[in-house]
Amino acid sequence: MSDYLDKIRRLEQRIKALEEENNSLSNRVEEMLLLSLINESFESVSDERVLLLSVLEKISILKNIPYCACFGYDTKHWKPIVQYCSLFSKEPCEGTLLLSEDLAHEFISESIVRFSVEDRPDAFQLSGSSRLFIPKEFLAITFHTRTLKNGVFIFISNGNTKDPFSKDLHPFHQVIQIVIDKWDRISLMDELHELNLQLEYRVKDRTQQLEQEEEKYRQLFNLANDAIFLWELHKEVVLGCIEMNDAAIKMTGYHEKELIRANPLTLLDDAYSHEERQQLVSYFMQARSIYKARIKTKRGILPLEVHTRRFGDGDKQYIIAVARDISEQLAYEASIVEALNKAVESEKLKSAFLANMSHEIRTPMNAIVGFSELLSEDVMTESEVKMYADIIFKNSMHLLNLINDIVDYSKIEAKQVKIFNSAVSINELISDLSINMISLLHKSGKSHIDVLTHSPLNDADATIEADGTHLRQILSNLVNNAIKFTDKGFVELGYQLRDDQIEFFVRDTGMGIKAIDQDKIFERFVQIRDKDAVNVGGTGLGLAICSNLVQKMNGQMCLDSTPGEGSTFYFTIPYTKTQLS
Amino acid sequence: MLNKKYRHSIVIDNHEMVYYRCGQGDPILMVHGITTYSFIWRNLFPYLEDKYELIIVDLLGCGDSDKSIDIEFSLKNHARILAELLRALHIPKVHLVGHDVGGGICQIMAVRYAELVFSLTVMNTVAYDFWPVQPIITMRTPIIRQLAMATLDLGAFRFIVKRGLYYQARLDKELMDCFWYPMKTSAGRKAFLYFAHCLNNQDLLEISDELACLEMPVMIIRGDKDVYLSQQIAERLHKNIKTSMLKIIPTAGHFLQEDEPALIANYLHTFIKR
The missing domain is CATH 3.30.565.10 (Histidine kinase-like ATPase, C-terminal domain)
Structure with a gap:
């Protein structure tokens, strides 16, 4: 009989040992599950209140702690950020826990506050009670984050259940650390979001500025009187004109599609010799150049002054060519040359005229002076006098005509x-x-x-x-x-x-x-x-x-x-x- | 989910209770268990609605009913609230059908409010001091702990539901959505756990003698592959209650309404018409 009882006792001990082993395994499973669930639930959380509520609910449910809360110190007072009470109907549980001043002070000085509610019945008050919830043990663990200098997690266990707070608070610290990390991440994300918004705003602003700039240049491009062509090159071969302004189309008379396929060489006047064409193409391909060339347009041959600038890197390069119609300029230059020639001619004529005039004036004047002198002489017949007077008169008339002509012309010149x-x-x-x-x-x-x-x-x-x-x-x-x-x-x-x-x-x-x-x-x-x-x-x-x-x-x-x-x-x-x- | 056109609600003890009412004939009150709500009866509905007046409830704290936990969710109190409901609806007498802890509530009603009851049918029910066995962690961890985990994790919940089915392939997204629906809100999770907390063997132990003396017809249905509740419960109930009959369905698990709805409806029909 005693053997039998002994056997039963041993079996009971064995069962007890197994139960304890099982319990410790269960606790570990629970803790792992808690951590896993908490980590999982963080994926989508972007607000610290939602984060805290979600964590506290999980701790409450899995650790069987009816009251879990997070308080923050706000200049003078500890205020609840989030509270979760599994056995109170009140949702949300704001203002459920009222802390005594002593307890509030302890949160500032101590990192962990832990006591049995029986020992300190005045430490706090819980409003809204349930007969299922008899506070047994109080546990507070302080923390701080980037945005909250003083914070505390508070847990109150239930007297109806077995003590849920083990001596080892490692699991609590572990969870709290995860929460703080996430909290910091959220605040960083918020800051990042804010910075992103600012950046977006600046990008938008800058984009708008750029668009305005581009519009300005586009207007300049299109309103320019000079034709502007943008040629694309690939390995020193001109692929075509990828962009041109309105003036280019107007100047050449070509359609945009024709210009896109065109090549500066094919546009050159056919009258150019092979050497001249090569020379012009070499100007065109230089990094920058200014040259004059005649091109074929729908309106005939047009003389142009072309300014080019080459840019881009690698195989793909561009040449921007600004071409000005210089036909008027050339005509003007020709007219100036002609005017100059005329002026030279006129100068020659003037000299000739003066030479001529001096002769023309001197001849009658000589006659007038000479014959007048003769008239003053005493010995002179009447017929001689008449003849001399006639000569003087004729020469005077000639001189008068001459002077009249000069006066007339001067008047005409002076627009009188x-x-x-x-x-x-x-x-x-x-x-x-x-x-x-x-x-x-x-x-x-x-x-x-x-x-x-x-x-x-x-x-x-x-x-x-x-x-x-x-x-x-x-x-x-x-x-x-x-x-x-x-x-x-x-x-x-x-x-x-x-x-x-x-x-x-x-x-x-x-x-x-x-x-x-x-x-x-x-x-x-x-x-x-x-x-x-x-x-x-x-x-x-x-x-x-x-x-x-x-x-x-x-x-x-x-x-x-x-x-x-x-x-x-x-x-x-x-x-x-x-x-x- | 049941058709919304049959949905009604009534305030009992300052708490809103949702119920579905439809069909004509002898009234049947259908009471779900824990982890489920009115939706669990939806597959029986087509077989019964043209023969009976069906009253299908969401117990307080479950489904769409009030989630506040300032009222006791014990089996005894649920039984009292359902009796209040029948009185408020002026339904003098019903055939009671209960599943899981709903079966426990129906047992209390049959004993305490016998005047309201024609007959009692319990399926995979709790009784006496028999409670769900622990599917995951044995011995120390009560079923509540597993349920607690299940409220937080769809995977854990799916595991529980799947184990409760004989035809496990039938657990599709739609069915899982039905189960998961109340767990989506904090209030729903809280009420569910509070319901679990409030369960107490004492409520059923104290009626065990009176249960044996029931004179109304009693049908006990057992899904043979129910892993959560012991077969002993059904056998002991059948043995103790003289007026009882026992039906064992070999191809049904704990959620036998999902596995064999037509068969169960047929049993019910035969039993009530007898």
Whole structure:
């Protein structure tokens, strides 16, 4: 019997030992499960309150601790951050635990506060009680995080169950450490998030700025008067024009698609020689260059000044080419050269004129002075006196004419000549002039030359609105010239109607003017002289004055002449019929 | 889940209780156990709704009923609350059907509120001092600890549910979602654990004598492959209660409504119509 009892006792001891072993294994399993669950639940948590509530609930459930809380010290007081009470219905359990001042102080000085509720019944108060929950042991473990200087985890066990707080608080510390790490991570994440937001804002701001900048450059690009091309290169081979502005399309007349496929070489003027083309391409391929080239456009050949800049690295490179249409510039340059030549020519003419004038003035002046001296001498017959006086008079008149011409031309140059229109009978004018012509021919000893007139309009239609004085001056001048240069044949004066213009003409059968000289004849200080020709005198200003006056009367003067056969000077003025006042 | 169109709620002892009511005929009150709620009856529903008036409850703290834990969730109190419900609904007498701890509640009702009960059917029920055996950690850790872990971890819960099924392949996402639904909220988890805390052998031990003297018809259904509750419970109940009949289903586990709903409905129908 005693053997049997002994056996039972041994078995009981064995069972007890196994139970204890089992218990310790169970505790380890629970702790591992708790840690695993806590870690798992952290994955999605992004708020420390949610984090704490989730952890405290798990500790409460798995460790069978009815009250679990986390408090934070806020300048003066300990305030609950999160509380979980498994046996209170109240959700959430805010304000359930009220700490005594002594206990609150202890949290500042001690890292672990642990006592039996029986020993310190006044240490705290729990509002909202349950008959299932009889506080037994109080455990507080302090902590701190990046954002919370003083914090405490509080656990209160239940008297109805076995003591859940083992002496070894390692599992609690382990859990708390995990929570603190996560808490710090959350606050760091929050900061990071804030920084990200700031960064995003700055990126957005910068992007907007860049977009504005780009828009500005895009506008500049498109509004530029110069054509801008962006060429893409691959291993020194031009792939095509990847971008061009509106001016490029307008300038070349090519469609965008045509330009994309184009090559700077193919655009060059076909007139370039092979060497010239190579030279231009080598300019184009340089890091930077400025050169002039002619290109083929839809509007024909266009001269350009091209500025290039090469950029990019490796195989892929770009050339930006800014091309300016210099056709106007070239034309301007040509006109300047022409003007310069004219100025040089003019200077020459002026010198010639001065030389000529000095001669022209000196000759009559010599005659006047010489014969005046002779007149002052005592011994002189009446006929001699008359002859000398005639010579003096003729030379004076010549000089006067010369001075008049110079004054007239000066007035024209100084723009002091004004046109005053009034009713002029051109038939009468032609008639007067023809009488003067006859007289002049007679005086010049050229009475054998016939005077012809041509007045096709009747008197009423031949009364026009014009500056009679200047018209007479022009025609007189032309007639005088004609008489001057004609030795035989006739001089004809007349007019004819051409649409809304009336065309006057003076035709002669004189020596004529060579084609090469015809353009120059209306310029100042020009007198056409053959070495064989007789010097007929004159200032060389007459035709220039006439031509200018005709222009002022809204007309144009021209010439038709064959050397040896004669010349016809024409000029037109507007035909505005009127009546004599 | 049961069809929402049959869903009603009533306030008893200041707590809102959700129940489903439908069909016509003799009334049957169906009481679920722990870890489940009204949804566990959904597969029996089509077999019974055209023959009986079904009243299917979510016990307080379970399903969609009030989760506050300021009321006792003991079997005794649940039995009292259900009796209150029947009175409030003016249902004079019902056939009681209970599963798991719901079976314990129905036993208390049959004894304490016999005037409200035509017949009693218990399936895989708790009784006397027999409680669920521990599936994971033996001896020291009570079932509550495992349930506690299960509330926090879908995997652990799935493990418990799977072991409770004979046809384990039937545990799909939809069924698991039904089980997991109350565990999604802190209040749901708290109420569930509080329910587990409140379970006390004493409630059933104190009615054991009266249970033996029941005169109403009693049917005891046992899923033969139930790993959580001992076969001894069914056998002892059958032995003690003279008016009882015992049905053992070889192809059913603890959640036998999931394994053999048609068979159970057939047993119920035959039993009630007898």
